[in-house]
Amino acid sequence: MAEGSGSLYDPRRHVRILSERVRDVSSVDYPGHFPGEDHSWDLAKFTENFHLEVQRLSQRSVEFDLVGVDASIANAFRRIMIAEVPTVAIESVYAWDNTSIIVDEVLSQRIGLIPIHVDPRRIDVKSEGDESTDRNTLVFNLDVRCSRNTKAKRGATADSELYINHEVLSSHLQWVPQGEQAEVFEADPPRATNPNIVLAKLRPGQAVKMELHAVRGVGKDHAKFSPVATASYRLLPLVVLNPDKPVPKESAEKFAACFAPGVIHVDKRSGKVRVEEKNLRKDTVSREVLRHPEFEGCVELKRIRDFFLFHVESESAYPPEDLLPEAIQILRGKIAAIRQATEALLDEDQTMDSQDAMQTD
């Protein structure tokens, strides 16, 4: 385990947190960096170091540890989750009637941003110039008309009492199955993930009537296709106390207050401080401790370079735990594409070589 080593500074594994700067941010475990050391990739070593553990899982978010990979790999997952995992979102809006205060373009933009609960794997990508078919387009209707609530109590002031449909909500989206869609999506009909998003406010007499076409897309084209609210990681913090310079007893509480609650344990009787290893991940690395001169030299702050604490919030049809596998799939697809291209290139080279050889002959 990487945690709790208690060892002193190891520039090969640690990112050093100083009061005004960060040091040793880049990994060094690659071939040729240290003379006489072999750092070539080794499956056995990788499997030994690699570790993936889900820390917390809820309906909307997941926190997991990814240990033993390079920052570039972890970052690739993060980037793919934000920008390349496909989702379905509304792309075209056909407005028949919109007398709300919000104008067509803005309402359309707001509608586009509604996360839609539909498995994107069941929808084809609609490329430019493609006809809309039941395979690549979902159709929704939005038909809301506001009216006065005749049964409202006298003296009522709340909009919800006075009017019927005083808000256009994401739950007003009505899926209109096309072709075979009724069967395909029978089990889990497409709808908005969150039914309470306010799209516009209405007053009696105002109405919104629109036809909405949803297609599959990726987050790099538009943020509405991004499946995550946030996908990010941080490195595991490490607090190392200097055994040669213990924290002064009288300021032990102050020392503990410099960290997130629970990170530092203060012994009530002796006033000695110790790092609570299991709570280290709670620390926010506020560097507060480095600000106080009395703690100078008592402690070193570090982060472990290959210990990524991921936090992913899903805001789409994907359950949060599915996002990483999905990202891995996409990354593998990319690798496959590169491998194919490389092999094709190699083949070409070989044929070229042979051609060259033939010519020289």
Next chain:
Amino acid sequence: METPTEEEWAQINKPNWRGLGLTDPVKSVEDKWLLLPAFLKTKGLVKQHIDSFNFFVNTDIKNIVKANNKVTSDIDPKFWLKYTDINIGFPDRNESGISQKRLTPNECRLRDITYSAPIVVTIQYTRGKNIIKRTANIGRMPIMLRSSKCYLTGRSEDELASMKECPLDPGGYFVVKGTEKVILVQEQLSKNRIIVETDTTKGIVQASCTSSTHGGLKSKTYVVTKKGKIYLRHNSCHEDIPIAIALKALGVQSDKEILLLTAGTTDSYKDAFATNLEEAAKLAVYTRQQALDYIGVRVKINRRVIGPRRPAWEEALEALSTIILAHVPVNGLDFRGKAIFVAMMTRRVLMAMDDEKMVDDRDYVGNKRLELAGQLLALLFEDLFKTYNTNLKSSIDKVLKKPSRTTEFDAHNTLLFNGDILTSGFVRAISTGNWSLKRFKMERAGVTHVLSRLSFISALGMMTRISSQFEKTRKVSGPRALQPSQWGMLCPSDTPEGEACGLVKNLALMTHITTDVEEEPIVRLAFMLGIEDISQATGAEIYGPNTFVVNVNGTIVGLTRHAPRFVAQFRRMRRASRVSEFVSVYTNHHHKAIHIASDGGRICRPMIIVDKGRPRVTAQHVALLRKGSMSFDDFLKKGLVEYLDVNEENDSYIALYEDSIVPLTTHLEIEPFTILGAVAGLIPYPHHNQSPRNTYQCAMGKQAIGAIGYNQFNRIDTLLYLSVYPQQPMVKTKTIELVGYDKLPAGQNATVAVMSYSGYDIEDALILNKASLDRGYGRCQVLRKNATLIRKYPNGTYDRLADAPKDEYTGQTQKKYDIVQLDGLAGVGERVDPGDVYVNKQSPTNANDNTFNGQAASVPFKNAPLTYKSPVAGNIDQILITDTENDQTLIKVLIRQTRRPELGDKFSSRHGQKGVCGLIVNQEDMPFNDQGIVPDTIMNPHGFPSRMTVGKMIELLAGKAGVLSGKLQYGTAFGGSKVEDMSRILIENGFSYSGKDMLTSGITGEPMEAYVYFGPIYYQKLKHMVMDKMHARARGPRATLTRQPTEGRSREGGLRLGEMERDCLIGYGATQLLLERLMISSDKFEVNACQECGLMGYNGWCSYCKSSKKVASLTIPYAAKLLFQELMAMNVVPRLVLDDA
């Protein structure tokens, strides 16, 4: 520092002043700033305009009519017509047979009509032998919004909403022909006051006084030195009059008295003045009669009525009593008051000659008066009313001249049909801004301006603007410099850059401008308080020790020997509301004078009165104020606060904070941040910024795109910029809340990372996050009005709207008519592509033919459609069909574009830090912090060191703390949330105290080596957008005359290779490039030049030589050919001599 021992503590804690120890906190009146919202509630930000207009409409206009109330006839001496009263009604529709008479300002804006009310006079006149009393409507006057004659005044928010009016709109402007017009505040030198100046290079000392009486002429009188002697100078005299002669003419005959009145008993003054007495003796002027004769021959006579020539002395008397120093009253032939005034001017000159420090500063704000809408309208009205009456008189004369009339003459009819001099005069003056009143020798242009509705703040800023009368070209720094006396009155930050710098100013938050207060009661009060009449006093008394001269509005009225007591008593009367709160009184110790001022246009502001070291406003008062049981006026009435004008302010001892009150303190400031105006008040932590940055922000805040009013969707303006998602700033100021900027904001709280990124952020460029833009950051709408009139022509024809024309054969309509519906108008909500027709108007072909032929229906029509010209598609937002005042149908089409920020769009923070978008980056490439927060904007840190906008850094810190604690923070000037508290909140929430976060690069995934300053800053999107500016041309239109490419983006013009660029090419020797740029790509032209005569021919024929023998063809710029022909037209023959033809 060592900790004090117990005894020391005890010593320090010992009560030593009013039961308080040294370490006890001074019990201060907390929240005394609450007086400010109370003040703004009663006075409002633009109250000066409204007060001034109200004063004019309710009081001043009656005085004007009273002064010109009689119309008589030269023909019938028995006839007279008298105005007994005048009243302005409420704005109404000037149409008959209408049930809803009430006219709302918004209807006027939409229908291009004037928000005006009838002027109703009560008249008495003779009809035959009877005297008849009636009322009559003599015209219409534009009404200032939210004045006492406006429907909007005192309405609740609901009522305003039903009138489609914004409750936050300040009012104070006019709606004339549909446009909102502001009469800017004009700054002028004060009238009827003596100003002493020196010209050190010429050694001249002069005292001048501009006299201005109500409705009278303005004239300037000088007392100047010339070669050590003193003269009286006035426009009405050919030459300067020796002062002794002038005084003799004014009735001070004896030299002894002259000396006493001018030099008094001071020896040095006496010595300096003596030569003037010799001068009079040399000119053999000893008596008053001689003096009058002397002056009489030197007075310019402009007599209209030809009559017997008056003797010179009469002319002199006339001039002295009515023209010279006209504001000093002369009762009958008692010139004593005027004599003393002239003597006083002379004495001031003598004082300045003796001590060069005894001069006045014309830039001192106390010597300035602000002229507001009311005063300007009063002048205009007086002029128009006089014209009206002369016209009325002549038309009455015309009728009365007729020997026999069938009916008895009734002047009422004449009055009604006497044209619309008043109506059109007002409308013309306000809509053009030209105040040309010959009668008052006034010729001013640019008095009114169109109210800028770019943003709420720009409109508000315009209402507080003051323009100076100084010319912009003069290279003097005095009037432009910041004056110490403008503290608290005029905003030190809000002034434009460039030529109008320092000349255009803005009012501070608490400033009020006075209106005229009647003078007589004040004079009476002064006498009751024991002053002695000046005309009874001799020079020895006036200049005696402990004697102070009492002036009321510049005229000397009396003396007092107990100046401090008099001033204190006068103030007590004012604080007890026995005189108007806007009357000021102050002592000038240099001149030994007490000045009481009640004239209009003085700048003043309220202050808390301090008595015996204690402010009169106590915590209890503030509590009552908070509860709402006391208003600002109650504070005034109770004598807790009072208004001080600049002169009185500078005679007071004002404590900035309560803990700095000393026994001599007379007043306490209400709040220090009120020295800033409404626009500068938006800046958070302005006291931490370099001063010019605040000035830059004041200019830029007016260009920010935001919300402009609650009624913004009910307006059809020529050009309107709106933000889609405006946010109130995280870091507010008290001013923001007071002016309502939090309800009508212009900007968004962007999460900013202060770091360098990609090199596309150099020179203040900003990096924007693409995902933020997708989600709506910086999105704005541009609404543009396109209007057309459906005219009726005098020949009986009319314009018409037609549906889209169908092709004769196919039956299809052209694509550009796609959105035109059957009524000839585009449907609301339709997308308009470039080139589309949205109003298919057709005009008759003979519209300009004025002969009526009765066949209007059969006239052929030609197309005159409105086509959409912008390069980017828009949507039809609104279409308005209405009619104007003269029954023309008016169609207004509002076309909307919704824009998302793009490369090159301009943004700015609230600290004068503007920048354009340099790069739009995908979210995954942006850096992120431990929480996964990605910035909306990346700002380059190089923007900080040279700009020194520390306020921006603190704004970020406070904003971040506010976000974390879920509270809005305050960045109010000289106060606001403290950095220390902000840092504490950050630490409590697990952030670094410094506001710097550890970021991870979105590209490499590795942590960044530096901590990055990271948090929300309020960013404004400015109206300068690339879409409105981008321009390029390969080929295109050319000007007809020169055949060169046209100029300017609007005409799809070329980009000029100017002289300096040309010089570079010449220097480099790129001849072919020069030829190509300046001729081939511009206006090349083939000419035929005859080698025989050197003139130009055509088609290979020289029409001069009548031959084609030696005609050569060559290419020259068309402009050159044009020049040759123009030279020939003025008889200069240019000949083309070719080397190698």
